[in-house]
Amino acid sequence: MTDYWSMDAALAEETLVPTKFKYGALGVASVLEPGSVRNDVEAGAKVEMPLWLATQLTRRGMTTFSLPEIYHERYRRKLNAGAECINLKGRAPYFYDVGNKCNEFLQDLTLSAFLSRTYATRYRELVSKGLSTVSGEAMLELQSKLSLEELAVFEAGRDSVSRAEMWSRGARPRRAAVYLPIRKRASAGREEEQQREARQRTNK
Amino acid sequence: MMPCIEKAYGPFRANIPVEVxxxxxxxxxxxxxxxxxxxxxxxxxxxxxxLEEERTVPQYFQPVPQFYVEVARMLFTEARAIFGSNADVNEVQDLIEELKKVRNSKILDGLRKVSGAITVKLNNLSASESNKIRLLFEHSLNVWHQLSKNDKQWQEANMTGSLDTPASM
Structure with missing residues (x-):
């Protein structure tokens, strides 16, 4: 999240958040909302925009933004009741990162505790399924509902277990074969041709 | 004598055990x-x-040699004859397998109880066992750390009463 070069951090900031404009803005409405009829955003209008834009504008005091829907009371109740069952991948693939980022700005007193609690409940399943061999179907089901941060944890666990298994079977890890495409021949052929042409010219 | 980088091994004499x-x-x-x-x-x-103690005491792990999984595997694949007859080999192998399984399930149980960025004591874990859980555990501790750190940062700022609100940052 804090890493500037992290691809996931950049993608996490693409998440749309509901934003309220304090001042009007000219000519951006159709960019922010492709279906809009007018070109300008009026003061007080509610628009969804990516997190990276919302934070920057809020820092300058031009907008205010609120939490995305997944962190609202309704979903919180659901997640508190059964965090394992909620499909985060479809609703909020960067559940924790976005939550963290919003927390920095909105300073929600309960958000951090809520996120840790959610992770703690979901983590149990990650451990029991990630560190043992489960059937492909169960794995697919789990993979389809984990948020991307959780998926990284899960894959890391699976990877280390499968490596340990491979070692105990006595096999070596498959090495990714990288063959550079050979371009030399084409250019060499061209050079030969040029040389031949040059020779012919001198012969003439 | 056999001089090596670490130290010299030997002298090698017939029928006298030497540690190499x-x-x-x-x-x-x-x-x-x-x-x-x-x-x-x-x-x-x-x-x-x-194995018996490992089963009866669920709170902590028995001290085992750090590389017991690796040593056992190498000895069983390369030099089965040193343990005596075939039945003996199988028995020792089964015991070690069983030990591995018991410890593994203990580790999983222990990890499942963790809920937050706290210090976790995993004494007497062998190299291969810690390697197995390292990646997953490290990642999830990181997630927890981020979640809790993030909260503290601005709460502390609020408490010290500085005017460092995000809007002016």
Whole structure:
């Protein structure tokens, strides 16, 4: 999240958040909302925009933004009741990162505790399924509902277990074969041709 | 004497046991130059008591040699004959497998109880076992750390009463 070069951090900031404009803005409405009829955003209008834009504008005091829907009371109740069952991948693939980022700005007193609690409940399943061999179907089901941060944890666990298994079977890890495409021949052929042409010219 | 980088091993005399690294022992064994004595923790009785204690005491792990999984595997694949008859080999192998399984399920149980960025005590974990859980555990501790740190940062700022609100940052 804090890493500037992290691809996931950049993608996490693409998440749309509901934003309220304090001042009007000219000519951006159709960019922010492709279906809009007018070109300008009026003061007080509610628009969804990516997190990276919302934070920057809020820092300058031009907008205010609120939490995305997944962190609202309704979903919180659901997640508190059964965090394992909620499909985060479809609703909020960067559940924790976005939550963290919003927390920095909105300073929600309960958000951090809520996120840790959610992770703690979901983590149990990650451990029991990630560190043992489960059937492909169960794995697919789990993979389809984990948020991307959780998926990284899960894959890391699976990877280390499968490596340990491979070692105990006595096999070596498959090495990714990288063959550079050979371009030399084409250019060499061209050079030969040029040389031949040059020779012919001198012969003439 | 056999001088190596670490130290000199030997002198090698017929029928006198000498302690050498496993790789050297296996190399000599392959050429038929030596007989390997099984390490004393691989004794059948000791393994049995170890397994029993591992099962009965769920709170902590029994001390095992750090590389017990690796050493056991190498000895079983390369030098089965040193344990005696075939039945003996199988018994010791089964005991070690069982030990591995019991410890593994204990580790999983322990990890499932963790809920937050706290220090976790995992004493007497062998190298391969800690390697197995390292990636997953490290990642999830990181997630927890981020979640809790993030909260503290601005709460502390609020408490000290500084005017460092995000809007002016």
């Amino acid at each position: 690294p496993l790789c050297l022992a296996l190399a000599l064994y392959r050429r038929g130059k030596c007989r390997i004595q099984a390490p004393d923790w691989m004794d059948r009785e000791r393994l049995k008591t170890m």
